[in-house]
């Protein structure tokens with residue numbers, strides 16, 4: 001591979017924004033890709049993948065390059081040189097690469113690879129937490145998997161098309177996809193492509209959604225005509241899926257504390273041809289109280305650490321703080337106790353997270369079931385999904401039934 005100066009500059013600019021200005025990696029990459037219209041898909045792929053890779057392995061590359069945060073541009077070039085050397089890419093004779101100690105880099109890499117905190121590139125506190133919660137063996141495998149690039153997965157919008165028709169339509173647009181065993185609406189791209197530019201996307205035939213994320217709405221056993229509350233709907237990935245499973249019949253009440261997220265959901269619902277969603281901002285306890293005992297089904301897709309989806313948000317490793325996890329656990333427990341009251345007797349509820357930590361998952365359910373609010377509920381089943389076992393994102397989901 002030959003390095004192109006303007007693409008490498010874009011990578012360095014992106015890293016500067018992510019590491020030093022705290023910008024989100026996905027937003028930074030999105031804006032970098034708009035910088036030059038002449039860039040083709042290979043150039044865009046280089047920028048996105050290199051930025052993500054250096055973000056993933058920040059701790060390892062910084063240690064090998066012997067640089068410390070905050071990283072100035074020279075430091076970022078040194079980390080870039082480490083990345084390129086380990087990839088076996090020949091460094092051009094640019095001034096940034098003068099005196100790069102190629103042999104020493106490889107030696108340091110071999111040495112540091114024996115230590116998970118460097119090989120998987122994670123902060124010490126997170127490594128301790130992972131071992132404490134999952135045990136050494138599982139954590140080692142899981143955190144290694146979370147450093148891989150995630151596949152692009154689509155969810156067929158069954159309100160508008162079928163999986164087979166969508167596959168044909170995408171093939172007409174030169175995009176190859178494959179079925180995934182056990183995931184009824186999913187299509188996987190064996191090769192990455194910008195699916196948002198396709199006609200099929202503009203027509204609302206699919207949404208981009210991880211395969212295991214597609215399991216969550218399915219877990220809730222909804223049917224057409226029901227009154228379903230999606231209490232932490234965000235921009236509505238699962239709301240849209242619920243509406244499709246309900247064949248646009250009945251009512252989905254999509255709630256969130258952020259109106260801005262629900263506004264995005266509104267746009268997506270229009271593209272998806274979804275007509276049965278009502279949006280409600282949670283700006284006090286009132287909207288929840290009004291729904292006490294009314295919902296046939298409740299989805300709590302709770303705010304969480306996001307440790308199951310690090311492949312998609314690698315910068316979360318550096319942004320997460322132990323205090324955030326402690327606080328989010330309190331929020332999860334409050335949400336469970338307050339929002340569960342919306343389920344009517346005989347109704348069902350799913351509590352889900354995109355975390356792999358038992359303390360955010362099954363422990364929350366155990367605590368809820370022994371609390372005064374939880375005594376009306378019976379545990380039906382749960383699923384603990386780890387990325388290294390399933391090949392897709394890490395998730396947790398529990399199904400509970402409200403007693404009659």
Ligand SMILES: C[S@@+](CC[C@H](N)C(=O)[O-])C[C@H]1O[C@@H](n2cnc3c(N)ncnc32)[C@H](O)[C@@H]1O
Nearest residue numbers: 231232233234235236237238256257301302303
């Ligand atoms: C995991 S995300 C939801 C993702 C969304 N369901 C989807 O499938 O695209 C969790 C959501 O919970 C929202 N949230 C945080 N605290 C909340 C609260 N107390 N009540 C309701 N929603 C909350 C966040 O704004 C965020 O959108």
